[in-house]
Amino acid sequence: MIFSNRYLVLACLLIFSWLPAEADEAKLTDSRVWHGKNGKHFRGKFLGRDGETLRIQDTRGKIYNVPITSLSDDDRDWFKKAWDVQQEKENEIDALAKGGEVLIPKDFVLPSVAPIGFKRVPDESVTRRNIPPIDQSEYYDKDHNNFASSFVPFMLWWHTSKIVDVPSRRDDNERRIEWLYKTLNKCRFGQRHARNSYQSFFQEELKTTACFEVLDLRDALTVHAAHKTLDRFNPEFLSQFTKGANATILSVSVYKGSRHEWTPDLPLVECTPGGGVIFYMYGLKLSGKLEKLPAGKDRNAVQGYEIKILNMSDQPDWFQARDYSFKLEGKSGTGLVVVVPNVADTAPAETDK
CATH class of the missing domain: 2.30.30.700 (SLA1 homology domain 1)
Structure with missing residues (x-):
C-alpha cells in the first residue's frame, strides 16, 4: 500500500x-x-x-x-x-493528452489551463523577439508563403528555447531548417480542417513529448452577425494571442494598388493592444501599425484593418518596388492560427514554499 x-x-x-x-x-x-x-x-x-x-x-x-x-x-x-x-x-478538452497529440479547443477559446499531465510554457521563459526571420529562398521556394513554411521560424525558436527537439545529424541549424521546410510541406502541415497534418508531424515526424492546442480563427474572424459589424481584427483581441510561447500565423490579404494579389500566411511576432505589429515576410522584419479601414455599406461586415508598414525605408529596394499593402478583412482565408505548446509536467518541485 x-x-x-x-x-x-x-x-x-x-x-x-x-x-x-x-x-x-x-x-x-x-x-x-x-x-x-x-x-x-x-x-x-x-x-x-x-x-x-x-x-x-x-x-x-x-x-x-x-x-x-x-x-x-x-x-x-x-x-x-x-x-x-x-x-x-x-473546457471539454481531453483531460489526458499524450506526447505529440493535438487538441482542438471548442468555441474558439483557449482553456485557462493546460491538459492534465502537461503545463504551459511560462511567458517569462521565452522571448518572442528571438523568433528568427528566415529567408525561405535559401532553403525553399521564396514565394511559397504558406502555413507550413511560416511555421518554421516558430519551430526553430521552440527548439532553441528547449520546448521541442528538432532533429539534426550534426546539431546543425542549417540542416535543421532544411528538414523543417521539407517535412512540414510534405505532410501539408496546417491545411484547413486537416487535423491529421498536425498529428502526423508532431507524433510521427517530430516524436515530441509535448502536446499542442490549435486555435484556428481563420473562419471565426469572418463569420457575419446579423445587424452588427464584427471587429475581430482589433489589436486588443489579437494581442492576447501573441504572447509567451504561442506560435501565431496571420493570413493577410496583400494588395498592389487596388488589386488583390494573394493571401499569404505570415509569422506574426507581436501585436500590441495599441496596434503595433511585427511580422515576417521573405525573411524581412516588417514593423507596422494597425489602422481601421473605412466601414462599408454592408451592416453585416467584418471591420477591416490595414497594416501600415513603418520601416519600409529599411527594406531592400526589390521589396519596396513591389509597393505592397497589407489588409485584414472579411475575405475568405484571412485570419489567425494559434498553436500553443504544452510541455510534460513530470519533474518534481525542488523546494517547498
Whole structure:
C-alpha cells in the first residue's frame, strides 16, 4: 500500500508542515503533500484519474495508484473541489493528452489551463523577439508563403528555447531548417480542417513529448452577425494571442494598388493592444501599425484593418518596388492560427514554499 512505513522513511525527507489548501489556492497538478486516512503522508503530483483511483507521481518519479477512499477526509474534500474546478477549466478538452497529440479547443477559446499531465510554457521563459526571420529562398521556394513554411521560424525558436527537439545529424541549424521546410510541406502541415497534418508531424515526424492546442480563427474572424459589424481584427483581441510561447500565423490579404494579389500566411511576432505589429515576410522584419479601414455599406461586415508598414525605408529596394499593402478583412482565408505548446509536467518541485 502506498502509505506504508517503508515509503514514509524516504518521503519524510521532503516533508514539512502543511495545511490543506483550498481549491482556488493550488492547482490540481501542483506538487503537494498527500495525506492518508491512516495519518501517513508523502509528496507527489497528480497525473490523472481512473474512476475512483488517482495516479500520483512521487518525487522520485514513481507512479502510484491511490484509491480516493484511502485519502484523509481533508484531502478527499480538497481533491473533489480541485477536480471540479479543473473540469470546468478544461473546457471539454481531453483531460489526458499524450506526447505529440493535438487538441482542438471548442468555441474558439483557449482553456485557462493546460491538459492534465502537461503545463504551459511560462511567458517569462521565452522571448518572442528571438523568433528568427528566415529567408525561405535559401532553403525553399521564396514565394511559397504558406502555413507550413511560416511555421518554421516558430519551430526553430521552440527548439532553441528547449520546448521541442528538432532533429539534426550534426546539431546543425542549417540542416535543421532544411528538414523543417521539407517535412512540414510534405505532410501539408496546417491545411484547413486537416487535423491529421498536425498529428502526423508532431507524433510521427517530430516524436515530441509535448502536446499542442490549435486555435484556428481563420473562419471565426469572418463569420457575419446579423445587424452588427464584427471587429475581430482589433489589436486588443489579437494581442492576447501573441504572447509567451504561442506560435501565431496571420493570413493577410496583400494588395498592389487596388488589386488583390494573394493571401499569404505570415509569422506574426507581436501585436500590441495599441496596434503595433511585427511580422515576417521573405525573411524581412516588417514593423507596422494597425489602422481601421473605412466601414462599408454592408451592416453585416467584418471591420477591416490595414497594416501600415513603418520601416519600409529599411527594406531592400526589390521589396519596396513591389509597393505592397497589407489588409485584414472579411475575405475568405484571412485570419489567425494559434498553436500553443504544452510541455510534460513530470519533474518534481525542488523546494517547498
